[in-house]
Amino acid sequence: MLLAILGANDGSSYTIFxxxxxxxSKRRxxxxxxxxxxxxxxHKASKVLMSVENYKKGVLHGVKIIYFQMRKVAEEMNFVKRYNRVYKKLGQEGTCFLKSQFTKICNDGDADL
Incomplete structure (x- = not known):
């Protein structure tokens, strides 16, 4: 696997595997x-995009999209500070199979085992 690091004039850097x-295989x-x-x-041994993830301060933040091999959207998630708030799962023909939305995540301590 080769690694290339490219600089840009806008203060950003690119890393390509x-x-x-x-x-x-991966681009940051x-x-x-x-x-x-x-x-x-x-996708493995392909030029087709498999997923796009956005991070802020080291944690998932924003939209994460996973694609089928034929370039159609398979899953779409919206993260706020690493927690998944909205989730959609789509079929290969574009039909929405599952849509969920989380409004509050609670953690009241350790689970009783």
Whole structure:
């Protein structure tokens, strides 16, 4: 796997990982001044995007999208400070199978085992 680091004039940096066939396997974009990062992961031995994740201060924050091999959206999640708030699961033909929304997450201590 090869690694390339590219600089940009907007204060961001890019890290690109390649597989043995010179396809992108993973790509990260990081904006240094805001501590934001966008990560793109590709299907194995393919140039097709598999998922896109957004981070803020090191935790998932924003939209995460997972794609089928044929480039259609399979799952869509919206994270706020690493917690999944809205989730959608779609079929290959675009039909929504599941949609859920979380409004509050509570943790009242250890679970009794």
């Amino acid at each position: 390649y597989d043995q066939n010179k396809n992108h 974009q990081k904006k240094l001044e805001k501590q934001r990062r966008r990560m793109e992961i590709y």
